[in-house]
Amino acid sequence: MQQKRIFELWVGIFVASGLAALAVLAFKVGDIGSTEVSQPYVLKARFANVGGLKVKAPVTMAGVRIGRVSGIQFDSERYQALVTFSVDGRYKNIPEDASASILTSGLLGEQYIGIEPGGSEAYLKDGDVIQLTQSALVLENLIGQVMVKLTEGSSNGKDK
Amino acid sequence: MQKSGLSAFLARRGQALSRIWQQYGGLDLFRNIGERTLNTVSRLGRATLFLYETVVGMTYLVPRFSLVVQQVFNVGVLTLLIILVSGLFVGMVLALQGYNTLVTFGAEESLGLVVALTLLRELGPVVTALLFAGRAGSALTAEIGLMKATEQLAGMEMMAVNPIKRVIAPRFLAGVIAMPLLATMFSAVGVFGGHLIGVGLVGLDSGSYWSQMQSGVDFYDDILNGLMKSVVFGFTVSWIAVFEGYDAVPTSEGVSRATNHTVVYSSLAVLALDFILTSLTLGEV
Numbered sequence: 001m002q003q004k005r006i007f008e009l010w011v012g013i014f015v016a017s018g019l020a021a022l023a024v025l026a027f028k029v030g031d032i033g034s035t036e037v038s039q040p041y042v043l044k045a046r047f048a049n050v051g052g053l054k055v056k057a058p059v060t061m062a063g064v065r066i067g068r069v070s071g072i073q074f075d076s077e078r079y080q081a082l083v084t085f086s087v088d089g090r091y092k093n094i095p096e097d098a099s100a101s102i103l104t105s106g107l108l109g110e111q112y113i114g115i116e117p118g119g120s121e122a123y124l125k126d127g128d129v130i131q132l133t134q135s136a137l138v139l140e141n142l143i144g145q146v147m148v149k150l151t152e153g154s155s156n157g158k159d160k
Numbered sequence: 161m162q163k164s165g166l167s168a169f170l171a172r173r174g175q176a177l178s179r180i181w182q183q184y185g186g187l188d189l190f191r192n193i194g195e196r197t198l199n200t201v202s203r204l205g206r207a208t209l210f211l212y213e214t215v216v217g218m219t220y221l222v223p224r225f226s227l228v229v230q231q232v233f234n235v236g237v238l239t240l241l242i243i244l245v246s247g248l249f250v251g252m253v254l255a256l257q258g259y260n261t262l263v264t265f266g267a268e269e270s271l272g273l274v275v276a277l278t279l280l281r282e283l284g285p286v287v288t289a290l291l292f293a294g295r296a297g298s299a300l301t302a303e304i305g306l307m308k309a310t311e312q313l314a315g316m317e318m319m320a321v322n323p324i325k326r327v328i329a330p331r332f333l334a335g336v337i338a339m340p341l342l343a344t345m346f347s348a349v350g351v352f353g354g355h356l357i358g359v360g361l362v363g364l365d366s367g368s369y370w371s372q373m374q375s376g377v378d379f380y381d382d383i384l385n386g387l388m389k390s391v392v393f394g395f396t397v398s399w400i401a402v403f404e405g406y407d408a409v410p411t412s413e414g415v416s417r418a419t420n421h422t423v424v425y426s427s428l429a430v431l432a433l434d435f436i437l438t439s440l441t442l443g444e445v
Contacts, residue, residue, distance in 0.1 A: 008226075008229055010237045022387070029373055029383070056378075
């Protein structure tokens with residue numbers, strides 16, 4: 001009987017520490033608490049080019065994460081990308097004339113959506129589309145523009 | 161009767177040919193292949209029926225759960241130490257290797273993410289399953305094989321106790337329960353081992369180690385996926401271990417061969433299943 005109780009004690013410790021390890025993985029490693037958006041509402045925005053934006057990328061306002069991207073589709077009527085993102089229900093007062101832009105964290109980091117508030121008194125509701133958008137910076141286009149500027153500059157210099 | 165000319169010549173050649181044919185075994189090669197195929201197939205069939213009987217026999221354990229507790233102690237608790245120590249060292253090695261590679265890209269801040277993803281998705285379940293097969297699986301096979309060789313299983317049947325229900329089912333169930341717990345602990349300890357090296361020895365910032373990890377690790381895609389893998393591996397390794405023991409030739413040589421088979425077959429099965437499961441889960445993305 002005593003023997004059996006010791007076995008049971010050890011197995012109990014074993015199972016409990018296994019579950020504790022799962023909890024550590026879930027909360028400390030996976031950070032399950034903050035990835036969930038509580039009582040989310042959905043906003044949409046159309047972009048001419050989403051660059052490397054991915055589903056689950058963060059949506060931020062003033063640098064604070066307020067939601068995440070839930071879907072990226074191609075709108076075949078407008079030839080644009082339709083990005084759907086869910087925003088935490090705590091932040092309901094985003095002005096109607098807010099603008100969304102795709103930004104990059106760091107030089108080569110992941111891309112995210114940054115929302116700039118406007119001045120409107122009316123707020124965006126569930127399912128609304130943000131009208132003012134700015135596309136992702138595509139590095140090749142950027143280099144192309146710089147090259148054009150440079151060649152223009154050198155030809156102007158010759159004229160003078 | 162005397163044959164003349166050509167026909168006699170042919171008859172002599174024919175006899176010589178058939179002598180050579182018999183000397184070299186004739187169709188023995190194909191007979192061997194056939195025999196081996198039939199053996200393998202019937203063994204697989206027996207293993208499947210055996211699994212069915214074991215799973216059905218688990219109803220026997222509902223009022224006798226202490227049998228399972230006893231086996232979880234043998235299979236799980238006694239394997240715990242080797243799992244924890246290996247997890248710590250694997251995490252530490254991952255951190256050192258990962259740091260050396262990442263620093264050339266200036267991305268050493270992602271070390272936590274690299275260590276955590278490698279452990280959760282691959283190394284945690286796979287290395288735990290290999291160690292589990294070596295430590296617990298071989299012990300199970302040897303124990304059951306010896307029970308068979310010393311006719312304890314036959315003795316149980318004489319007493320109207322079904323050995324599959326009494327001996328096999330609790331050991332199988334204990335393996336399936338213990339394996340995911342062990343794999344989870346392996347990964348958790350490995351992450352802390354990586355922290356030990358990354359923050360303690362190499363001097364990364366502790367905050368960036370954890371925050372990069374938290375932003376990159378997904379609970380469903382990474383953690384639950386790894387857990388699912390470890391359940392599958394636990395099922396496979398326990399199945400192979402108890403079947404090899406139960407099906408062993410009841411001699412000392414047979415038991416040693418069965419133990420050997422357990423380790424070899426379960427390691428191969430784990431690695432092959434890992435590839436299949438990984439390609440299935442990554443294929444969805």
